[in-house]
Ligand SMILES: Nc1ncnc2c1ncn2[C@@H]1O[C@H](COP(=O)(O)OP(=O)(O)OP(=O)(O)O)[C@@H](O)[C@H]1O
């Protein structure tokens with residue numbers, strides 16, 4: 282296994298994950314993950330609680346460091362620089378620059394409560410990309426209209442419903458024009474009647490050709506939107522393939538057991 | 545209003561203990577007899593105390609009025625005010641730096657911060673002040689200049705009070721930073737915001753909600769605490785009235801002069817704190 286150089290990835294993969302291991306103390310949470318995600322495709326990750334889904338997602342934008350293996354996004358190694366046969370850890374400034382190309386949407390939104398909706402969305406373009414404020418505001422207004430919240434620009438997050446907050450969080454992630462969007466259970470903290478409005482926004486992005494990895498328990502959404510469904514258990518990928526295969530004709534016993542519980 | 549009578553209201557179930565057909569019973573709150581009685585007693589005691597204070601000639605209210613706004617007292621008050629402001633600003637600036645050191649990933653900075661806080665919290669401010677006042681005995685010259693010329697009593701007061709204040713401010717700020725939800729930092733990191741921007745724009749504004757109440761406490765404590773500089777002959781509010789009563793022996797009325805000013809300023813500060821707290825609570829009010 283060798284890590285790629287920027288020129289030599291050679292595939293049309295937007296994300297390459299190779300033999301990634303990660304432990305928290307004695308607990309090995311990721312036990313050798315291999316995964317490729319092609320540009321423009323939607324990958325849905327399923328799996329029981331504690332199987333390492335969030336941890337995997339967090340390693341992709343280096344919120345969590347890997348112990349072994351490597352991850353590349355758009356042909357660039359995440360968190361490391363390769364020289365010869367060594368991977369050198371990048372300085373924080375460089376990691377931050379890489380993160381601006383990867384959007385992350387959290388289960389509990391993590392909007393900045395002291396900033397208005399508009400300020401939440403323009404913060405990163407201005408501070409991390411150095412965009413002029415005027416351009417950032419114009420772009421943010423377009424994004425808010427796209428997620429159906431144009432009239433909420435001046436509101437504070439706590440004045441919005443959970444579904445509206447998550448849509449703002451999606452707009453905030455999109456404001457950096459990322460190459461890749463990561464969603465960690467974007468609808469799990471929502472009341473059932475609000476799940477649909479958030480999934481609709483994500484579906485719309487999928488149709489627009491955004492590359493996405495979505496951790497979710499919404500099987501219906503996976504069936505409708507996913508190009509690839511990945512089933513994880515105990516830190517390994519047990520099974521992956523098109524939704525019609527993994528969801529309807531699972532080969533592995535563990536996948537079948539899981540699906541029979543959530544369906 | 546005929547439209548209203550047409551609406552068929554569901555009949556209200558009657559609470560037990562009455563007859564159907566009666567009007568819906570009115571709600572009568574519990575009578576707080578004890579509270580009223582207590583209020584009357586407290587007011588009587590206060591009035592009694594006030595009368596005795598006003599009537600007792602030993603308080604010499606005339607003398608109090610005479611000195612309350614003299615130049616010397618006002619100059620002392622002015623010094624107390626700006627000394628407090630300067631010590632608060634410098635103390636919190638240094639304290640914030642120490643808090644950030646303490647929470648940084650850098651072991652050396654953590655140790656420096658911990659050591660500083662340990663040292664300056666474990667000795668009385670009086671001792672620290674006297675130490676800085678006599679530092680000339682240890683280092684007669686600093687960078688070729690006589691220490692005595694370099695460090696006037698007022699400079700010693702600013703340095704001594706600030707270094708002490710910073711140790712407490714550091715813990716207040718650290719507590720505030722820790723009160724900010726971890727997800728906020730992760731969101732900021734995943735958006736590519738740098739460490740300085742994260743601190744200033746995301747973490748500190750949210751930390752302010754838990755920093756302001758203890759900081760208000762410290763401000764009021766510092767205002768009164770500056771009176772300790774009277775022992776190194778800095779002419780603050782307390783020292784100014786002391787100078788007068790050493791001359792006139794009107795000890796009580798002059799202490800009352802100082803007291804009235806301290807009370808007036810702390811009252812203003814308490815009101816100010818209310819508005820500052822309201823400012824930093826923005827975005828947290830309102831319902832979903
Ligand atoms: N920072 C951490 N320190 C220690 N253990 C952790 C940490 N983060 C995660 N874990 C542990 O790693 C395991 C996998 O966690 P992870 O959050 O990736 O699971 P998950 O598949 O996302 O589960 P869920 O569906 O409940 O979100 C869990 O046992 C969790 O307790």
Ligand SMILES: [Mg+2]
Pocket residue numbers: 334335336465466
């Ligand atoms: Mg998770």
